[in-house]
Amino acid sequence: MTDLFANLWLGFSVAAHPYNIGFCLLGALVGTLVGVLPGIGTVATVAMLLPITFGLPPVGALIMLAGIYYGAQYGGSTTSVLVNIPGEATSVVTCLDGHQMARQGRAGAALSIAAIASFFAGCVATVLVAALGAPLTSVALLFGPAEYFALMVLGLIFAVVLAKGSVLKAMAMILTGLLLSMIGSDLETGAGRMTFDLPELSDGIGFANVAMGVFGFAEIIRNLEISQESRDIVQSKIKGLMPTRQDLVDASGAIARGTILGSLLGILPGGGAVVASFAAYTFEKRVSKHPERFGTGVIEGVAAPEAANNAAAQTSFIPLLTLGIPPNAVMALMVGAMTIHGIIPGPQVMTKQPELFWGMIASMWLGNLMLVIINLPLVGVWVSLLRVPYRLLYPSIIVFCCIGIYSINNSPTDVVIAAMFGLFGYWLIKHDFEPAPLVLAFVLGPLMEENLRRAMLIARGDATVFVTRPISAGLILVALVLLVIAALPMIRKRRDEVFVE
Template sequence: MTDLFANLWLGFSVAAHPYNIGFCLLGALVGTLVGVLPGVGTVATVAMLLPITFGLPPVGALIMLAGIYYGAQYGGSTTSVLVNIPGEATSVVTCLDGHQMARQGRAGAALAIAAIGSFFAGCVATVLVAALGVPLTSIALLFGPAEYFSLMILGLIFAVVLAKGSVPKAIAMILLGLLLSMIGSDLETGAGRMTFDIPELSDGIGFANVAMGVFGFAEIIRNLEMSQESRDILQGKIKGLMPTRQDLIDSSGPIVRGTILGSLLGILPGGGAVVASFAAYTFEKRIAKHPERFGRGAIEGVAAPEAANNAAAQTSFIPLLTLGIPPNAVMALMVGAMTIHGIVPGPQVMTKQPELFWGMIASMWLGNLMLVIINLPLVGVWVSLLRVPYRILFPSIIVFCCIGIYSINNSPTDVIIAGMFGIFGYWLSKHEFEPAPLVLAFVLGPLMEENLRRAMLIARGDATVFLTRPISAVLIGISLVLLAIAMLPMIRKRREEVFVEE
């Protein structure tokens, strides 16, 4: 314990250096902006800024890149709440209740709870990174390809459980999402799959194209068929910018539970933060006394996933800093940044460069504090956007979305693909299909395929490897039980009652 305090003191002395505070603030600001602007992903931003870090001190460069990563988790909730467009893959679930709160005039409370939940989760997760880094990493080491594949299956079953309407429709959405994720070049051979000889599809379809289409453009098309009065997002007066005392009481439990779930899932490679946000939402809905409130503006539906995805974003640094294993694409770029500065990621960082290791951990706490200071005063600014008339707001959203999509690959084809997904998303809403499971399956698809292939190669083609490995078998067992429960006639009838439109 004494060593921990001594190490944290070293970390804060490094992080509190004026240069490092400046880098931390810059990372937090850029991250928030990345999250707020639809289409500009964290991976693309970190990749673009990587060359800039050449001339920066190693600690400052890594503190800035880390700030961009967890700052984007904050910013992603803003567009989810205001205009039903997830800024990040982790914010897809926040759309479900956050946007409904905005329509009821409670966007301020939703954004404030998202910021408070993220801050609490970030602080707790940072303490976990400091105290439990090595023990938690040993747990992550127990997971091989078979376990990761089974974990992602469980994540997809969570999406089925929380989807509105019928279970078969939710499963259909997941299968479609997995199929869409396979478009592009084969991971092993490089051969084109389902590209129809269209060169632009050789790299696959981007997440931004799918998310913008089925959430953003489809929302705009849906609004076009409404009357002029009902088009505006805001359906009444704005009911206060800050959460009420009751909101804070209702959110406290979900924030704590989301933090615990996110912290555990964040250390696992793959879509840890994405699975964490879906799992936290599902869990809250399962234990709620009135689950019918979810999807209609329940503040718990904003608090839990936002806490979970931010906690997962912080604890994903554990395998990177202690083992040198990047758990996701952003962390892989962080490995690149460390290599640029001659730092070998892994266990030796903690002993050979303690100021880097502990300085980064301390900077996470300072970064979370900065993000709350940045985001809470901006709640009023973001909410005031809802007062903008529909005829001005939605064309502006389309323009910004198109610019964001185009800027990723400088490809007009990406804008056309997003437009096609917009029409498809509108069709889905008319036929009561939920797009969230499709997006989750699309994000997890490539990771599932990679781990499935690796597991089968290691097992020499023996498919029973998923049942003979204990952790994998338990995860698959839980998935089957959850699916069976969701399919039971009694539960299905209750689902239909819960999700019936008022």
């Protein structure tokens, strides 16, 4: 316990460094900005801003990227409440009751409850990350290649189970991602694989190119098809930011339940903030004494999903920081960022670079505090941003991405590759394929192959090693059970319902 405090103290001393506070604030602001703007998702933003962080010191870069991520969760809720447009997928459910509250003139209460719920969830999640970090890291040290491989299989299966739509298609996306990750030089022999003798492909496809293509460019191309109808902004002045005592009492239970649910779903690989917010809303409706009132502007319907998405956004750092395994696409981008700074995510981060590990955790708490302080007074500014028409927004995003990708390696080819992935992503959208599992698999691919090969070599080519070592067998078993459950038609239906709602 004293260790925990000593570590947190170290973390705060790192996070409180003026530079790092600056990066944290910048990240939180940019995240909110992006969260507010519909049409640019969190993944796309983190991908877009990845190149910018390359020049920064590693701690600052990661603090800023983390800030963008949870800042976006806050920003998304603002537009959900005021405009009925979810800025982020994570705040889709917040629209249901949040916008109704705004129509009844209670926008201020809805926004502040969303902020309070997020802040509370953020605090709990920060402590959770700090507390679980050390024990999980020691578990990770028991892992050999077989266990790592099994764990990654489990992570990918989680991504399949929790992706919306068909299980088969999500599996196909995972395999496509794995295959794409194998383009380039072989790790062991250096042989060029599937490079078609193009020298540009000999180093493989850059992760930022894929992410920016399928999330950034593809989304833009897609959005251009949808005519931009005028947005119905709640014009009246927002009065009374503070919620009433009754509001707080009503919301407290929902906040607590949302936080717990969100924290759990965040840790699970493949989960993350989107699933957490949906699950929390559904759960809240189920335990409520008056479920029929949901959707008419009840405060629990705002508090629970907002607490859940923020908690999940933060606890999803746990598998990344302790095991080195990204549980969702944003965390996959964080892996990309860490690798570029020469940090290999995994248990060794905590022992070898404690100031990075704890500094990041402490910065999450500081970032959440800043968000509460900056967000509520700035609501008016954020809303006025919505008046920037999309026709001016998207070319800006495009040139910004182009410069960003180019600056990573000073390579024009990378920019062209990203454009091709943009078209590929557009095709995926047209055929209802989810890009998130693809990107996750793309990041995990090299790690997975390396561990698979090592495990097979150690076991002298005996593939049963994955089921004879107990930890690995357990992980594989869980993965199989999950897959079977997801494929069962009855549960599939329920799952779809959750997403439809």
